Amino acid sequence: MKIISCIKQVYDLDIVLENDWVVDETTNKINIDYANLIMNPYDETALELMLRITDSSKDIKTEVITIGNKKSEAILRKALAIGVDDATRIEIDHELINNPFNIAKLLHHKIKDDKEVKLVLCGRQSDIFNHGQTGQILAEKLGWSCFTNVFNITYKDSYFNVSRTTSSGIEHIKTNNPLVVTVTQSPNMFLRMATLMNTMKAKQKPINFISKELSEISEDTNEKFYNLEKLTVEKSKKNCIYLNENKNKSINLQLSDLINNSLNKGVK
Amino acid sequence: MKIALITDYNILNTNHEINSVLSKISNLNPKTNNLKIDLLYISKQTIIKPITLEQVNEIHIYNQIEEPNNISNLIKVALHYNNIYTPDLFISCLKENQDAFIPQLASKLSIESFLNIESIKFDNETQKFNVIKPIYSGNVLGHYIVSDRAVLSFTKEKTSSKLIKVSNVPIIKYIDYTDATTLKDDIVTFEKVVPSGIKDAKFVIVCGYGVGSANNIELLKDYAKSVNAVICGTKKVIDLGWLPMNTLIGTTGQIISPDICLTIGVSGAAPLLNGIIKSKLIIAINKDKDARIFNYADYGIVGDYKDIIEKEHF
Amino acid sequence: MEKTEVINFFETVLGKERVVTNEEVLQEFATDITGLRMVQKHFGWKSENLASCILKIHTKEEAVTVMKFINENKIVSIPRTGGSGVCLGLETPSHSVVIDLSEMNEIIEINEENFTITAQAGVPLQVLEETLNKKGYTSGHFPQSLPLAQMGGLVATRSIGQFSTLYGGIEDLLVGLEGVLPTGELVFIKNNPRKSTGPDLRHIWLGSEGAFGVITEVTVKIFKLPEERVMQAFAIEEFQTGLDIIQEIVQAGWKPAVTRLHDKTEAKESYGPFIKEDEGVLLFISEGPQGFASLEGNAVKNVCLKHKARELGSKPLELWLAHRNDICDHLDMYAKQGAVADTCEISAMWSDIGKIYNEVISRVAKEVPYLVAVTGHSSHSYVQGTNIYFMFGAMCAPSVEAAEKTYNQIFGIIMETTLKYNGSIAHHHGVGRYRSKWMKEELGSSYEMLKKLKSAFDPNGIMNQGVLIPVE
Numbered sequence A: 001m002k003i004i005s006c007i008k009q010v011y012d013l014d015i016v017l018e019n020d021w022v023v024d025e026t027t028n029k030i031n032i033d034y035a036n037l038i039m040n041p042y043d044e045t046a047l048e049l050m051l052r053i054t055d056s057s058k059d060i061k062t063e064v065i066t067i068g069n070k071k072s073e074a075i076l077r078k079a080l081a082i083g084v085d086d087a088t089r090i091e092i093d094h095e096l097i098n099n100p101f102n103i104a105k106l107l108h109h110k111i112k113d114d115k116e117v118k119l120v121l122c123g124r125q126s127d128i129f130n131h132g133q134t135g136q137i138l139a140e141k142l143g144w145s146c147f148t149n150v151f152n153i154t155y156k157d158s159y160f161n162v163s164r165t166t167s168s169g170i171e172h173i174k175t176n177n178p179l180v181v182t183v184t185q186s187p188n189m190f191l192r193m194a195t196l197m198n199t200m201k202a203k204q205k206p207i208n209f210i211s212k213e214l215s216e217i218s219e220d221t222n223e224k225f226y227n228l229e230k231l232t233v234e235k236s237k238k239n240c241i242y243l244n245e246n247k248n249k250s251i252n253l254q255l256s257d258l259i260n261n262s263l264n265k266g267v268k
Numbered sequence B: 001m002k003i004a005l006i007t008d009y010n011i012l013n014t015n016h017e018i019n020s021v022l023s024k025i026s027n028l029n030p031k032t033n034n035l036k037i038d039l040l041y042i043s044k045q046t047i048i049k050p051i052t053l054e055q056v057n058e059i060h061i062y063n064q065i066e067e068p069n070n071i072s073n074l075i076k077v078a079l080h081y082n083n084i085y086t087p088d089l090f091i092s093c094l095k096e097n098q099d100a101f102i103p104q105l106a107s108k109l110s111i112e113s114f115l116n117i118e119s120i121k122f123d124n125e126t127q128k129f130n131v132i133k134p135i136y137s138g139n140v141l142g143h144y145i146v147s148d149r150a151v152l153s154f155t156k157e158k159t160s161s162k163l164i165k166v167s168n169v170p171i172i173k174y175i176d177y178t179d180a181t182t183l184k185d186d187i188v189t190f191e192k193v194v195p196s197g198i199k200d201a202k203f204v205i206v207c208g209y210g211v212g213s214a215n216n217i218e219l220l221k222d223y224a225k226s227v228n229a230v231i232c233g234t235k236k237v238i239d240l241g242w243l244p245m246n247t248l249i250g251t252t253g254q255i256i257s258p259d260i261c262l263t264i265g266v267s268g269a270a271p272l273l274n275g276i277i278k279s280k281l282i283i284a285i286n287k288d289k290d291a292r293i294f295n296y297a298d299y300g301i302v303g304d305y306k307d308i309i310e311k312e313h314f
Numbered sequence C: 001m002e003k004t005e006v007i008n009f010f011e012t013v014l015g016k017e018r019v020v021t022n023e024e025v026l027q028e029f030a031t032d033i034t035g036l037r038m039v040q041k042h043f044g045w046k047s048e049n050l051a052s053c054i055l056k057i058h059t060k061e062e063a064v065t066v067m068k069f070i071n072e073n074k075i076v077s078i079p080r081t082g083g084s085g086v087c088l089g090l091e092t093p094s095h096s097v098v099i100d101l102s103e104m105n106e107i108i109e110i111n112e113e114n115f116t117i118t119a120q121a122g123v124p125l126q127v128l129e130e131t132l133n134k135k136g137y138t139s140g141h142f143p144q145s146l147p148l149a150q151m152g153g154l155v156a157t158r159s160i161g162q163f164s165t166l167y168g169g170i171e172d173l174l175v176g177l178e179g180v181l182p183t184g185e186l187v188f189i190k191n192n193p194r195k196s197t198g199p200d201l202r203h204i205w206l207g208s209e210g211a212f213g214v215i216t217e218v219t220v221k222i223f224k225l226p227e228e229r230v231m232q233a234f235a236i237e238e239f240q241t242g243l244d245i246i247q248e249i250v251q252a253g254w255k256p257a258v259t260r261l262h263d264k265t266e267a268k269e270s271y272g273p274f275i276k277e278d279e280g281v282l283l284f285i286s287e288g289p290q291g292f293a294s295l296e297g298n299a300v301k302n303v304c305l306k307h308k309a310r311e312l313g314s315k316p317l318e319l320w321l322a323h324r325n326d327i328c329d330h331l332d333m334y335a336k337q338g339a340v341a342d343t344c345e346i347s348a349m350w351s352d353i354g355k356i357y358n359e360v361i362s363r364v365a366k367e368v369p370y371l372v373a374v375t376g377h378s379s380h381s382y383v384q385g386t387n388i389y390f391m392f393g394a395m396c397a398p399s400v401e402a403a404e405k406t407y408n409q410i411f412g413i414i415m416e417t418t419l420k421y422n423g424s425i426a427h428h429h430g431v432g433r434y435r436s437k438w439m440k441e442e443l444g445s446s447y448e449m450l451k452k453l454k455s456a457f458d459p460n461g462i463m464n465q466g467v468l469i470p471v472e
Helices: A041-056 A070-081 A100-111 A134-142 A196-204 A251-267 B016-024 B071-085 B098-109 B214-226 B235-239 B270-276 C003-014 C023-028 C035-042 C060-072 C125-134 C151-156 C239-251 C264-274 C292-306 C315-323 C327-336 C350-367 C402-420 C435-457
Strands: A002-006 A009-011 A037-039 A061-067 A086-091 A117-123 A145-156 A159-166 A169-175 A179-183 A208-211 A227-232 B002-008 B036-042 B058-062 B089-092 B112-117 B119-123 B128-135 B140-145 B150-154 B171-175 B187-193 B203-207 B230-233 B260-264 B282-286 B299-302 C053-056 C077-080 C097-100 C107-111 C116-120 C174-180 C186-189 C214-221 C228-236 C258-262 C280-288 C310-313 C339-349 C371-378 C385-395
Touching: A002 A041, A002 A134, A009 A070, A037 A041, A037 A070, A041 A061, A041 A117, A041 A145, A041 A179, A061 A070, A061 A100, A070 A086, A070 A196, A086 A100, A100 A117, A100 A134, A100 B098, A117 A134, A117 A145, A134 A145, A134 A179, A134 B098, A145 A169, A145 B098, A159 A179, A196 C371, A251 B260, A251 B282, A251 B299, B002 B016, B002 B071, B016 B150, B036 B071, B058 B071, B071 B098, B089 B098, B098 B112, B098 B150, B112 B128, B128 B150, B203 B214, B203 B270, B214 B230, C003 C053, C003 C060, C023 C053, C035 C327, C035 C339, C035 C402, C060 C097, C060 C174, C060 C186, C060 C214, C077 C151, C107 C125, C116 C125, C116 C151, C125 C151, C151 C214, C228 C239, C228 C264, C228 C292, C228 C315, C239 C258, C239 C280, C239 C292, C239 C350, C239 C371, C239 C385, C258 C264, C258 C315, C264 C280, C264 C315, C264 C371, C280 C292, C280 C315, C292 C310, C310 C315, C327 C339, C339 C350, C339 C402, C350 C371, C350 C385, C350 C402, C371 C402, C385 C402, C402 C435
Parallel strands: A002 A061, A002 A117, A061 A086, A086 A208, A117 A179, A145 A179, B002 B036, B002 B089, B036 B058, B058 B171, B089 B150, B112 B150, B203 B230, B203 B260, B260 B282, B282 B299, C053 C097, C077 C097
Antiparallel strands: A009 A037, A145 A159, A159 A169, A169 B187, A227 B140, B119 B128, B128 B140, C107 C116, C116 C214, C174 C186, C174 C214, C228 C280, C228 C310, C258 C280, C258 C371, C339 C385, C371 C385
């Protein structure tokens, strides 16, 4: 049996400075080139979930796949260093990468003939475009069932136990396989770190490489979907009124008055 | 122009989610564009309560479907409808499963799909739809030109938008559909845990990393109880396991719009802001006077929340 | 004396609510935020040694009464303010008493004529700085612990800030203070710009780590907020080149407030997109009156260019300013990823600092089996030398229990190498209980002076027993 995690290299948006969320008029882009390239945080969670499954079932093989340029091999090496067995990079024309149909198509092409694969994990979404659809489209193409917003998955007695969030609560599902899950954030699920020694070893490991034109894979005409016309940044900032300690009224009294007044107004 | 809304019994029961979608598509100029809105109603029950959605032209009732929440069934029904009417847009008004339903239906139809969009417009010059949705983790809005038809959903939120009166009584059609699957997508067992009503709460307290510890949140829970508020958390707080998953507020969690949203130790990252920005009143407490949250709060208190929230709780 | 008697006495002096005996709180006060403890706590560590109680002191008179009682009854006691120590200096031996001054938190005076601020020991540095900023001043003191630390503790641990190359460490900022000796005498060192009246008694308190008494009030310098700021970053190929550049700049007489050199591993982690593979990064901020900063900035740039450093603009500094204290969030994070991580800062003369850096990095990488990374940066420079701030992380493998062994191994290598090249084992975190085992070697023949000071000030050896000088 084999499990696959699909991972993507993205900009670390957490370090972007507040004042840099500005659209450059000439390029129609946000200049965040100074942000480091990291593994998409949702993919990190998915990868850690995969490794936790194999921690207890050693005979399960694991693989990571990424779609991107040579630079994105950094995240594959990281995955290899923390114990993933195999890594594959699929090359794609940069223009086409922001379309989840293209990504799903390439992943489907890679996964479809491997009968060993019983589970594919994808992060629920990735930056910059946050489409949040790759895993679902992949599942549709494979004809497998699909669970979204998964925060935990374990394997026992040839079933997967999936926990996921929905808008009305949490679901715990015991399911057959094969299946695709899209992973959301998860409490206390941080990607393990690689020792320096394993990082060095991972540098020597081979990475499978696939370079195929989309047209070789299928005749679908959705390659050019998602025509992003422009970007805008909404700055609907408010004029915050600051509460300060004063002689007549303590700050906590001011706060509780504010709360009570607003709640009463709400009732009317 | 034809738009198909897809809904199930859960939603129709509380009309407001459909009304919210109807208000968001009201700017598509129904009159000039000769807009027709159909509602696909998928249910197990035969009889439904009277429907008063006057913007809707036709209601297509696919009833007696054993598992109306099953994604395969939803897709089958949509395809069945599509074969006859070929709508320009499918818009999901589903409560569950729409994250999977939307892209999968789009994939079947080879058309575009957009999840959680903010708004949609129709450009009369190009005769194309324009969709606006958050990108860059909610820091930026992307304006997309839809190439042809599309399947989409709006951000989940509670709104009280006003609807335009059109004085129309929808035509109800019962569809005889028997091709539904009865197997739940390979599910062996299923258990659901429903949380306390965050969406309906009038007063929500959002805890950020700045509250300091899981222990402090326990103390805040006492306070919340005393003022009848519900406690929620930011991504970081959930990541750290200080609060359960179902209390997550933000782009990837719940979008709320209570009468009061009190944030404590929240710095104000974009995904979180998107989750609370529609609150009627935002009060922020943070030690850091430069915290981004103050730019979006109605009232701000710079200081340690332990000194501000009534002392007996700490 | 029985524990209940002790507590009864304190309760009569302070009132019941200011004598804390709740076990959970005692557990929280049993240690500080040392990296090793952070990971151990994450995996369920609990201290076996709890204090009898925590005393919340509100006035200097209370401090005097408490200290007299403690001395008469020979009770080991731990003075404490913000609790942000990282050297186990705040660990409570069993039956000890914590003297917590964090509620003595009033700013007493801002003197705009003499440019000083007087504050009680428990005033958080952040509050002090924000108060000053509102009036157009700054303390010039920005340690990474800024969000946590309080004034008394900063003096007691010989703290330093990120802008120290211009403003100096706390020893350069402290003007006068008030404290209570272990034997109960309230002592006051008046404010003067400089004096020649015997040894500078302030230095008994600076770095005293609670071993010579408790600090109740301090007066520190204030500065005008800078009118001008010049920020510039450079990439360099070799760490030693960076050290040479800084040496040349400070020896030429310039004092860029922020003077930092990050090695290639840190540079890649924080400034990856700005640099080429294996480059280090130099960061400078010059600030001061109009004209001064740009003058200094030019000089800094010229030295950098002369050494073939590549200009990176000011963006890396903007990022550094925004994220410089984020590390406080990360310590816990490493534990959650199953790793033990900490920092260790040492200093040495220009002739030796490069050797220490190289030897530590290569030895740790070679000798520590479960190492994740070891990195270093120089962040506080002087005419005679600089510091290196090592950061390290290692997996808690093969078991969680092994984390302590790994931690000790890495620290051991850093301490050993530093001493080998006559460096100092602690640049600004202090000694605490963790580094005290190296103090004899650190001080050499002058260790005797430290011991004599300790026995003179604290004849019963009760004040923060175990810091600076290990318990034998």
